[in-house]
Amino acid sequence: MKAATRYSHSFPKLACPGGQDGIIISTNKLNRVVNVDVENRRMTVESGVLVGDLINEAARNGLALSQTPNWWGLTVAGLLATGAHGSSLWGKGGAVHEYVVSMRIVTPATAEEGYAKVRSLSESDEELDAAKVSLGVLGVVSQVTFEVEPMFKRAITYVTKSDADLGDELIRFGKEHEFADLSWYPSQKKAAFRIDDRVPFNRPGDGLSNILAYRSAPSAQLTTIRGTEELREATRDAKGKCLDAQMDIRTAETSAYGFTNNGANFTGYPVIGQNNRLQSSGPCLDSKEDALLTVCPWDSRFQLAFYHDTTFTISLSNVSSFIKDVQKLVELEPRALCGVDLYEGFHLRYIKASSAYLGRTKDSVDFDILYYRSKDPLAPRLFEDILEEIEQIGLFKYGGLPHWGKNRNLAFNGVIKKYPNASKFVSVKRKYDPQGLFSNEWTDQILGLRKDATIMRDGCALEGLCICSEDRHCAPTKKYYCRPGKVYKEARVCAFEG
Template structure:
């Protein structure tokens, strides 16, 4: 049996075991969408946080005022150019916020301030370039809280509305910040400033950046509170279908990591406590040393290259151990808090990296596929995944297991939870840039994805995933046509569009991405053997026969 731990770097990998057990990392996404050649005379290239996705706009603007945004849009429209809003180091694994080649890119990095606070009515208005962690810290100073918390807090508010960024809560109105927005100021396709309220607001809550440039957002807050966390590991997963919906319903927030290859799962729950409750803890999952990151990199390389599933399952057991005990530390002392870790809601639920924009997942080859399925269907989905795994060779999910979060139905037209209570399901795996190597048992992930899409009507996360998963998107949202009506009203000349919108709306059919070996880096689900990596053939799924997977015999 091949085992990289016995190779020349085994002394470092053995030392990594302790670090993996000690640090509860949650890994973010990093696969790439189709890369196009850069146009001539590109002034600046935009890159995502892992350098797996490049954007080649013709010009980049950094406005400081709404008037400047209006001028930029009017000039672009007059020239027949397209406009998209994004950041220079965007936190997405796909090109959702990229202007097309040679088009006009706007960043709002200079529009990142609080505009006003109505403390009596608990309403805060911010510029769209403000980061979520800065908003949470500002509200905390005023003994207020954002009603939801996302686990990675460095996203801009405008970006969170663009993609429908979410956390996990089933006791609040929503797990998306989009649903707590009461008003949006937006520069439309003619350069006019529009104040969006009423039913049109439901179109703009999750807007993909194709309705206009969101410049200001008013958000409803709630009285400040703290949360108390509980972390527990379960070494027998046979009851998961029976308890998982109750865990979501009975706690303020619940995150569950299922390791089906091990027959185990972990549960982290957060429940509200009064603001004056003792405790000042924070979530230290991502607060690791440079040396730890180096060791993680060695582990990841070995995971990717191993021919046997043994190392994959060994790493999964380390992740299970890391997630089954407290990963909270005291803000003042840095010491771990094992007994009833308590702290401000935002600091407890989002990850604090050792540097604000420098997290461990920025450096490691990781991809994240996430979909949303109807909440009540989750036990059936879990049972089907058990069957897929049982009919495949042993498969472990070493990075974070299969990760579950939850949210109530949203009034937004294009939110992942639009119109239905929702379970959010994420699977992470190692992936080299451009698919230079296919992860171990990648075909199992692809079978689960296709089953989720075609049997459970899954909706892919707008800011994660790879090209192939965005199939038949208009059919997945009952109010898709109403969203198109809103786009026609706000952007009649189609100024706000980009390659991502053209793909997900069907203007650029996914058939165009059926190229040699396109399956290996997520560009397609295979239809012929030519779409697979060398040595693999396109076959029916092992359990879900409607899936098409690339598998080596």
């Protein structure tokens, strides 16, 4: 049994009930704002409310939820279940669950209790630390109360600089700017720093975020983009990918990454506007049904944007070394990461340590890396080895914590051992749902209750189902063999030897 939303945005099988006869409980109509308490700065919503509706309803009451993910279409319960976040090292930090003050959750119960028990958890209940980031395994979250604050304005300026000192600059940048955020383009050796701070409410400006990737796009255009990418992969045209990436980055820079000063045009930095207009966007959510002439880029009816999303948080004490390792790989293979730059580079955001049992254990930087995925699971990618090595450096050399709602199977190998409070989480799960009605094979695997999520078979490393240990886990007939990493010798990656 799984609670799910109208459209699951999670990459792993979190929202799938196991087997053939599972039940999905839809939260599609659990979408009301229950209460807005302006005086005490609290807002209670049902769990299926979307990010866009949450922040805009708060704004109508002069309130702001300072941190959210940047896509309107996620639901309150879905994003909390996976520990989703915006970006900040200030105050309570970037993770949305840090702003939860109480929750109502419906858990299974005995026949005498009427089969269901409604549990209300407040800040004084330790179990709230399990429920805030729950992977959906405790029961159905029905209501959530957030701590909100009076609406405020932010000013955003992008500055693009060489990445030569990025490893050293990153922590200072995060501490200096409340909503700091970066796009790093390793193959171009530069990074776009988003200087993003609170400003007095009387500063003029009605800025709006209209992120390029979240606008609906003509399906014909998306088909051409995907076709070009597939062709470059098939012909091993790394140079072509680098040229495409340069053009994409220039387009992003000149269009101010989708920010406008007034909802229509970009006239220059800083972009100043209310928090709700800048923190998140999603116009394609409201785009009209036009016989699929235009679609959200990731619309599953087309699979035009088909990619892997490797995302992990690395503690502040390790980020500089991680960045330097990636830079060493770029020195060895200058074109290797152009494919990532086609997906807006590495997206870096800040998150603080949390008391949530499955939240981040230290103040960290989140690295979000999107890259090409073939529709043929046995087809290797260009520079397969370099991205696999970066994935293993982040997750295993530096102990990165994988985002629960993203990533490929290998990222979750032994993951639960990285959480000192994992056993407390499992105790709450056993108390709330002793029969595991809300668990599936995947959640048992990542919680360490079954053998891990690795799947060993021919070609398994290509899709991230395993880390290769033999050539057959790569694609030996296509000249991809299992080899040690170039910088992190303990890594095992599928390398092309043509």
